[in-house]
Amino acid sequence: MTFLIDGCEHVARAGSFVFVPRGVAHTFWNAGAAPARQLTVFTPAGIEDYFAEVSLVLASGATETTEAATALMEKHNMVVSPSTRPVYGALAPPDATGRR
Secondary structure, X not given: OEEEEOOEEEEOOOOOOOOOOOOOOEEEEOOOOOOOOOOOOOOOOXXXXXXXXXXXXXXXXXXXXXXXXXXXXXXXXXXXXXXXXOOOOOOOOOOOOOOO
């Protein structure tokens, strides 16, 4: 998994640990061709409702759009920077321009 945390990119290989302080801008993606898994722990709780909604969108087969992803994040009090990845939760790796 690759993480962009406060403007710095970090590649987390299997068995790695990544800490993202509360309120720090971040995103992550799987830049590889093979599926990746991660275990995420949030404290305090509360963001699980967002991930439940993301899961519903992905399972529905609907086309992901930047607008829909931004609206969902804003609904859950996330700050959406225009410089972050275009669609949170996108399953395809970015192309040479960073777009999915």
